[in-house]
Each structure stands twice: as C-alpha cells, then as structure tokens.
Amino acid sequence: MNASASRSSRRAASHTALATAVLGSEGTILRWSRAATELLGRTSEEVCGHLVWELFADALAYPWGNVRRRSLFPGTGQARLRHRSGSTVEVVFHALALEGGEYVVLAAPSHLVADEGDAWSLGGLFRQGRIVVCVHDTDLNIARADATLRTFTGTPWPVGALRDILSPEEVEATEAALRQVLDTGVPLVGRPGRLRWPLPPGRRRTMSLSAFQLENASGHPTGVATVFTDISEQERIRRHLALRHAAAERIGASLDVNRTAQDLAEILVTSLGDLAWVVLADAVFEGDEPPKLVGGGRWHMRRAAVASASGTWPSRLLPPLAEYPPLPDGPIMQHLQRGKAVTGHRTEHPMFHIPELEPLFIPEHGHSFMSSPLYARGLVLGLVVVWRTEKPDAFDDVDSGVLTEIASRAALSVDNARRYTHERRAAIALQRHLLPQATTSTTAADTVGLYQPAGGGAEIGGDWFDVIHLPSLRVALVVGDVIGHGLHATATMGRLRTAVQTLADLDLDPTELLTHLDGLVQRLATETTDAQDSIGGTCLYAVYDPTSGRCTMASAGHPPPVCVQPGGTARLLGLSPGPPLGVGGMPFESATITLEPGSVLALYTDGLVQGVDIDIDTGTRRLVSSLAAHCRSGHSLNDAGRDVFSLLGDAPPRDDVTLLLARTRVLSTDDTAHWEFPADPAVVAKARGAIADRLSAWGLDDLAFTTELIVSELVTNAIRYAGGPVGLRLIREDRLICEVTDPSTTQPRLRRARWTDEGGRGLFLVAQLTTRWGSRYGRYGKTIWTEQPINRGTAT
Template structure:
C-alpha cells in the first residue's frame, strides 16, 4: 500500500514519507508499497520474493534471534537501506505482526523526516504549555481550534476552552485582532510585533499592551486552512518606553524659554496627556515678579497663582480655578506638609485634602477625577510652586513609578522656573534702569510738542541702547536727540546712559549741533581707550542732534552715521531731509556738518533709530519708504502724536522686532512776530539809558509793567558790561512767551564770569545782580560773538522780587 498522490503544486503529505512492506517469517518480502519503491528506487518486481536483508546496508544493532520476528529483525530501530543508485538512506522502522497470520508489516520513514516531525510536535507542545506566551490557532472562520489563552498574558481564569477571542478580551479589542488575522488569511503576509491594547473580558485588570504576531496555516495542497496568533505581554516595555519618551520630551521642552509663564506651560505640555488628563502649575506670587518666594510653613495662604493649565480632551473646564487666578487658603494635612518639604505625593480622591472642603473641591478636583499626583517645584530649599496631574478619563491610578517620574521632571522644571525667575528679576532691573534713563514720553514747550516711543527687541525680552531725548534750551529753543548704541544688554544700556548725560551736558553749553557731535565723538573714543581690549569693538553708536528755534523757525541738524529724519509739512506732504552724515561715534578723523532748514509751524519731524526701518527684510531703503508712506497716511494736523506713533509702530506689537526701536515725533510751533522785539546800540555809554528806556516801553506795550523794574536793571547791567568790555555794536532782544527772555549780544567771545564782589570793590556785581533778579541766566557763543540771556517768569509780582542788600545795589 502507498499514500495517495499529492495534488500538483501542493505541499508533501505527512503520510507520503511512510514506506511499508509485508514480510513472511523468514524475512522474505511479500509485498512492496509504492512509497517504498520511490524511497529506494526499486520496484516491487525487483524486491518481492527476496530476503529483506539484501536491502540492508548494515544489520540493525539490536538484531537478535526472536521467533516472533522475521529474520531476527528487532521490533523497532534504525538502519541504513541501499538505494538502487548505490547511495544509502537512514530510516527508522517498526515491525508489527498481523493478527491470525504469519506475516509482518514493516513501516519505515526517513530518520530526518521523523526527527523534524518529532521536533515540531515537541515545539508545539512546549509552546502551548507556556504561561508568558499566549498562542491561538484559528480556522478560516477565526474560531479558536486550539489555544492556551488562560495564561499570564491574558489573565483569564481557568475554565472552558474559548471559542472566540471575545471570550477572553473586550469585543472592541477582539474585533481589532480578528481584523488583523483576517488580513493575514487573505494575503498570506505574516504579521510581526503589532502593538495591541487589550482589556480583559473578565475584568481581572484594566488594560494591557500586547505584541501580536500571526501567520497563515496551509494544508497539503497549499490552501489556507487557518491562522496562528502569538501574543506576548509588552505592558512593561511599553510603559518604560513611554516614560523614556516623556523624559526626553520634557528635557527638550522645559527650559527652552526664559519666560516664567511659558516655562510653566512647557511643563504641562510635556505631561498632558502623556501622564494624565488634567494638570496645572501653580507658582508663588513672588516668582511672577522675579523675586524669591517666602518659605512655607503649615496651612493657610501659600500665595500661589495658577500659572499654566492643560486638559485633554477639550478646553480648560470652567469650574476649575482659572489661569492667573490666585489660590485661596489651603487646608493643612500630611500631603500639604510633604509638598512644603519638597516631596512628591500621590493618591486617590479620598486622600486629596481639597476634595473634602466644599468650597475648594470644585476649584481643585476635575470632573470624574479619581487619582492625582503632585510634586513641588523645589529649588535651593524654596518651594517655587507645585505641578499637579489628575486622571479622569484614564482609568488606571497613579503608581509609585509614575510618581518618581513626575518628581524627576519636576526637579528639572524647578531649575528652569528658577532660571526664568532670575532672568525676570534681572530683566526687570535692566528695563527699570533703561526706563529711568529715558526721558518723559511727551513734552509740551513753546517750541515743540513731542512724543517719544520705545520698543525693546524681542517683545521686551531684550534691552539695548536706543534712546531719544528732548532738551529744553534757553531762548525757548528745543534740542531733539535720537541715538543708537552698538550692542545689546546692560552694557549697551549703561553706555546709552552715559551718552545721554553727555549730550545733555554739552547741550547746556549751547554748542552748535556739529560741534556737539565732535565733543561726543571724542568722549566715545576716550571710553574705547578705557575699555578692556576684548570690548572695544562694542563701544560706539550713531546719533542725530537737532536744535529748533521757534523765533526764527529754523532747525539745525547734524548726524553721526544716523538715518535722516522725515519731515511732514502742514499740508501732509513728506520729505526725507538731505543731511551730510558724518561717521558713527567713535570712528574719528572726519568732521561733522550741520544743515539748517526752515520749518513751518505745524510741521512734524520724525527722528528714529534703524530698528524702525530695518525689519525682517533688513532693507533700510524699503523700510524708509514704508515709514514715509505711513506718515503720509496717518499724520494729520489734529492727530495727537501719541496716536500717530502707535500707528507707525503697530506692526511691531504683532511680531516682536529684531532690534530696539526708538521713535521721536516733534510738531513745531512758532513765536508770533509781535511777541519779539530787537534793537541794536552803538558802543556809547550813554546808550545804556536808551536801552533801558526802550525795554521799559516794550514791556508796557506788552502789558508787563510789573517786570519793568527788574528788566531795566538786567538790561542796564548787561548792556553796560557789553559796551565796557566787548565793544559794539550791542544787540538787545526781548521775547514774550511762557517766560520773558532778555538777550544781549556782543562781538566778544570772552566768557562772562559770576563772582562775589568784596565790600571795597567798585564793580564786579553786575552778573551777581542778574543772577539774583532772574530765574536763570547763561551765555552761548555764535560765529560772531556771544549772547547773554536771562529768563523771568511772567507771573512775577513785586512781592516775589528778591530782596537785595544795599551793598549789592551800590
């Protein structure tokens, strides 16, 4: 007998390897199967009637005389048969006597094939006996044919063999696995290591992570007849992987910002939903201002404020404490004291102290929240805040491993928050310093109405040395200044303060703009020489200095490498003033040149730093055109300068500028001609009386008779000194505005000096009298001599006049 024929293309049948023969008691072959003929290449005609020993290459080692078996062949054993070709074949055989006959059936199989079968059976039995590996064999309908699903992998209690996967896992999970098995059946492509979340159908535990591998089973013809699935528990591996990923994500996110609020939000973005469904970070009030928080002891008010929140899914619940809201007083307890000592705490709703206080529970316990973990932001012995995570949708409670994980992240977060707090403190100090160094944003003088605006780089994250200034000058004039120091940070801010002070000091000397910049350039070069070698390249800057005279309506400007100002005429037309810019401050070796332009009353002069015109495109020409167009659009005669400046810098509030921005807008005014009067006198001592009488008549015409006495004394002393010491002609000018200005000009450049005369001196009291009779006085130099000026308030009455001693008047 022989096995049936296999179908073409099919896999060899398990029975095809079996070869059979029938022997008589003497060992003669009586019948020979087709499989035996194929195995040895010998037909039945060649073998039948011959002793079986003729086919053996050797005698079985266990051969012995036994009347029950043919030719002394053992009942079972291994031997080597000779193929027709001469080669040998190792086989394993068994001899079985036929009942009621003197014949024996010999069944042989190649030893190699038998070993494969035995090893396969051993492997299969061992696989099905494993506790940590689950195996299921399914038919084409995905019913379970054989399985060991009652293992540690599935956590199923012993019972009847399951028929479908839904008997051991939730229907939703079973549907997902069966979909994967069905695809394997249809395509024949094995599935290896697919991640599968599983919930038990018996509720022994909540969730597990499985690794699913599957392959198709085929019959002898190669047709699919089922699928095998192998499940391994990867819960711990997935858990460890998620924790490592969470630590990596937290390390990447936390500390990337030096803003306290953003740092707190980065902490939550790393933790939610990776660790829980709802979370918040609360920081001490002092941290928001960059200060150190006080040490915490016991219950009561922790002075915390909710800095950041996160919820998944959906927006932040309205019932919970909202962002930036202050925390109410908190109850005392072991958990609260552990947090104050820097320890991480975890537990369920029953252990949460705020959950037992009716007025606090809605603020601190999310809906369906059942488990929490909280860790203090503990740095340098101080509790900067607390990070708390709740689980509501996620069913598993927090365990100690997750608490340790949060503690590790909170430790990193505490250092990041403390760094951000320190930066906030230093930044506030720097900003306060810079704000104190800048002048008032708006001024209103007889010469100009001004508005200054400053925007730090990076939306306030950086400080630099851009500045503007408005300096009131004698004779109702005004100096307009804008400058830009090289570099950023406190060094640039300090440099800006020094330059601004120097400009104000030089402006008090009433120097022409070009001469003032020359002195300022010398100062910068001196500062460069004093600086350490590595910092000399960071000292320097640009500056634009302009002086406007409301009497002459002339504005004189000089530039040290600074962008030109833009002039808006009263009719709305614009003009970029053509200046001859000198080199930046600190370069030296090149002169500065002043330019004088006449301005109509109501003109607007825009002075700015390069941050206004150099935006993201870094194209100054394009930025200047943009500024000119904006001035044409927004500048109107009745428009407040503050509003105009905000419109011009509107786009900087949306995208923080890369460079600091300083903008100074000045709307010019003019002194009416009828409020000024001027005369010229020859160098004759008798002209002093004439000058005194002329000034008195002009004050009477202006209705300022109450100032006549003091003004006559001032004019008398100044004109006398000019005629006596400087020569002529002598000029006298009176200006009436918010103050009465009296100017006496002469061709001399000798510096007038105030001194106290001795009792025996016949003179030397002139300037002393002038200083006593006026609110302030001074002198300035021009190209043709000097001018001594005085100011008197217009509301002065006789009672307000200073009391002068007889010796002073003598």
C-alpha cells in the same frame, strides 16, 4: 556597514524568515506559510499531509516519545531541518498548543535570532511571557487560539471576529492589514495596537501584532497566523522616554516664569495625565525668593498654568492666576513641603470631603492624582499636579519617578526664570528712572516718548530719549542706543544721557556736541577692563527753534528721523550720518530744515525697524507709512505712538524699542522784535528807546526799567569789546527773553568788582536782575541771552 546597520539587516531578515506551520494533534502538517517554503525550499503541496518529523535531519535523536502524548513538542527548542537541496538548516522553534489540540509552530534560522539586543527576534519573542498565537480563516475570524492563553488573561480567548478583542478604533485598520497579508503573502511584523478583551474591565493593553499567510496542500491561502505580543510595558517606557526628551527640549527654553510653567503643564497632559496645573509662589512672579513653607494655612501661591486633554478647563476647578485659599495641614502637605512627590487615589486627597475646597482641587471624574513640588535650593517655588480622569490606570511609583525627574528639571528652569525676572525688573526700573518725563508741552513742541524693553529672554539694552529745554524757547530732541544689553548698557546709557545734557547746557552746535560725546565714549572705552563690556553706540541730536521754525540735526551712526507734515505726508529726512560713537577720526555733518507748524518729527532706535523676520529697509518703509497714517494733524501723539508700536506685533521685541514724537509750533511774529545797531556808543540810547516802545506795546511797562538797564549793559559791552554790528532781539512768551548778538567769540565772565574798580559790575547787575542768563556761539559770533518772568510786580 556599521553595527547598527548590521543589526537592522539581521532584524529585517529574521522577520522575513519567520516560518509558520499549523500541525494536527498527531504531528501532521496541515498548513504551511510562504516563509516556511523559503526556509526549506519545500512548497505546501510537498509537505501538507506529511508528518512534521520527516523534515528533521536527526529525527531519531529527538525524544518525541509517543505521538499520542498530549504534549507533542516542547515549548521552545532547537532543531536541524532538511532543506530540499539536501543541506541542513539549523532553526530555533517555538510550539504553541491550540484549543482544538492542534499546534502552531514558529521557526527561524538560528543565526538570525542570535542577537540578544534584537527585541523583535524570535528568541526574544519566545522568552516573553505574554504571547498569544491565533489562527484566522479567510474571513479573518479567529478559528483557533493558543490553549495557554488562560494563564495570561485568566479567561479563554474568544473565537470569533477581531472586533471582539480589539479597540473599536483599531478594528478597521487591523483587518485591512491582515487582508493584505492574506492576499499578498507578505508577512506583517510588529504592528502596535490596543487590545480590549478579554482583559479585566477598564483596562487595555498595547499589543504587537505579527501575521503570516498560511497555505494548504494545494498551495492556496487558507488563512493567517497571528502572534499578539504584549508590549504594554515597552510602550510605557517609550512614552516615558519621549516625555523626558520633550521636557528636556521644551522646559527652560523661555526665561519667562509663566511660559515655563505653561510648558510644564502642557507636556504632562496626555503623556502622563488628563489634567495638569502648576502653581507658583507669589514671590516667584516678582522675581523674589519664596518664603519657607511650614504646615497648613495660606501658602501665598497662585495657579500659574493649566492644561486639559479636552482643551477646556473645567469651570469648577480653581481658574488660572487664582490665589490658593488656606490649605489644611496633613502628611501629604508636609511631604510636599519637604520636596517629596506624592500619589494617591481621589479619596486620599487632602481636600476630599472638605466642601469648600473639594470642587476647587479635585476634578469631577478624577480618580488618581500625583503631585510634585518644584524644589530648588531648599525652597518650594511651587507645585505641579497631575490628574487622571479618562485614563483608567492609577498612577504608580514609576509615574511618580518620571514626574519627580521632570519637576526637578522644571524647578531649575523656573528658578532661572525667576532670577532673570529679578535682574530684568531691576534693570528696567533703573532704565525708566534714567529716562525723562514721557510727555512734555513747551512753546517749541509737544513731545511724547515711548520705550519698550526687550523681551522673550533678551536682556534690556541701552536705548534712551531726551527732551532738553534750551534758552530762547528752543528745544533739543535726543535719541540714542548704547551697544550691549543688561545693567552695563543701562549704566552706560545713564552716563551718556548726563553728558548730553551737560553739553547741551553749553548750547553747542549739534556737530560739536557729538564730537565731544564721541571723545567721552572713547575715554570710557579705555577705562573698561572687561572685553564683554564694550562701550559704543549711536546718537541723533536735533535742535528746534520755534522763532524761525528751523531744525538743525546731526547723527552719529543713527537712523535718520522721519518728518510728517500736517497734511499727512511723511518722508525720511536726508541726513548724512557720521560714525557711531567711540569710532573717532571722522567729522560729523549737520543738516538744517524748516518745519511747518504742526509737523511731527519722529526719532527712533533700530529696534522699531529691524527684527528677526524683517530687514531695516523694509522696516523703515513700514514705519514711514505708519507714521503718515497715524500722525496727521489733530491726532493725539500718545495714540499715534501706541499705533506705531503695534508694528511690533504681539511677540516681545528682541531689542529695546524707543520712539520720540515731537509736534512743532512756531512763535507768532507779533511776539518777537529784532533790531541791529552799528558799533557806536550813541546807539545805546536808541536801543533803550526801542525796548521801551516795544514793551509798552506789549503791555509790559513794569518790565521797562530793568530791561532797559539790562540792554544798556549788554549793548555797551558788545560795542566796547566786540565791535559791530550788534543785534538785539526780544521774545515774549511766558517769560521775556532778551538777546544781544555781537561778532566776538570771547566768553563773557561774571566777576565781583572791587570798590576801587571803575567797571566790571555790568554782568553782575544783569545776573541780579534776571532769572537766568548765558551765552551761546554761532557761526559768526556769540549771543548773550537773559530771561525775566512776565508776572507783574516781580520784575522790580
């Protein structure tokens, strides 16, 4: 058995063995408790009516003196009593004189009350100055009370019902507890209660109630002896300890400035006061350091959090988030600016008797206030103010010390939240600047990108999306997620997004692009010296061609996209994901699907489908259902995206969330033309003729000359250097696109021919006659493409 268990058992034993007896004025035993019977082995029939000193083993050794003396016993003492068996029992006793000249004697074995740390032991009980002993009859009315009570309360203890001394809410439960003691004889020890009378008006004290059954000479219960012990100060200390514990546990649990302020206000209400509010400097809300305060004037603060014991904030007081008006200067304001707490009465408040400020700062029934600055690193981040409106006691120095301690802890938490807000705002600003335009509209698709950074104390991650316009009206859709959080992840995201744009400009196949991106991530990982700044991530890259309605995509460890058909049917696209970026050693696989016009392709990061309370499979099914409901034909993509984001609920996400929606279009067959020619120089003239006829049918005769020249140069080069067959395609949209396809994979190069060269000027002419040109590689060759503006008069 450990020391704690030993003390607990001894304490329980002392409570049970606390014997009680009521003596007459001459020392005759009138009543005897069951605990006294257990202590000495003598029943009430055996002792009632006998003189008490007959029980003492050394009666002659105790200087009791003349029995007619008014003070029969000393207040506290030790004695050796005779057990019925003949043995001796050493006890500690305490005698209290009642108003009628009788005595109540409490006694317990000496060895059970020797523990100095036992607050409920008899020795500790006797040493306290605020003790009241009463004798109750069988109706539980107070028959007699301690005659020395007047020194405690200043007024006589009332003789009558319990409701005269107890708070109304305590009467019923206390009577039931005393009735149980009277009926069963089992003592009641240490029951707390609120005492009302005869204490000074407006004040109540917490009392500990112990009760013991009394018996007469026949062994019948004749009443209950009660001992009221004032534990108001202990109760106050206990409340303050509980308040400190709650503050240490709750304040600082969030890195949100407003949440931290609200936690502080709510902890103080009911525990310390009836109303509380917290004000913070405007700069703190933005994550910046507040300016130093000097004197009165405008402090540039706002009421960040409020709390009321009633649950309703008084309408006359300054409401939450309201800005502080200019404040007067004075000693209290200067104390707060120097980081010191202040307490005072209502009339001592700086706003008292200032008509325009008093209703905003002083509650209607507030009588005592206390305020402490949130002081950290020499700066006043804000103030915490507590008022008492219902609690009758005024604040004192002990309360001020508790508030100062809690405010000091809260100031550090607010400062940590402020610094986190500062870094988070910087990271979010960087993240948003690195992301593309949220909404785009092209011939290929309408797109909407949505991004929500992590919240609830989590740092932002490296999620990103991108919409890249490719030649021949195609569009690349990209979504990625970088490992890690914070500025490092954001910076890595920016590097990978730039790399994807560069690789996309080379018009690479999705699998080849991811292979190059994977190699880049591996190189970046070798350059990282900090083990915490690991490099890696996932990425999904898709290319959509509006001329064919086909979409080719590949994944590097990323969740598969969702396709919503115009009718509202949604399905998860079957895609074999390769390894995440940075793993290396494994190939990536692409998949090609044909999308109906008006289909919605949804690309997302795992923060949308995975959370603390939901697994990724359940989240994915929920996402597919939500997309089916909100991405039907005719619904705005912006509205659909916001509705899908509602899956996250009101709680801030623990990871970044990114969603990219693309509603596809298909180019009309009337806006495209395609021919295929053999590798014969004679077909160049046929190609020019076909081009002229098509441009004439489209009403673009002004572009015929330059387009024929471009086609002539490209087809001639293809026949001369690559062989056949040679494909030729025209695409009409907001610009004219010309494509020539050949079976060669040789990279065309632009060079400046010398005046003596017979060739080498073809691509130079093409570059001069077009706004853009380039080449891309397919499975069986390459395609050289050019773009010309369709605006009339600009082609020549």
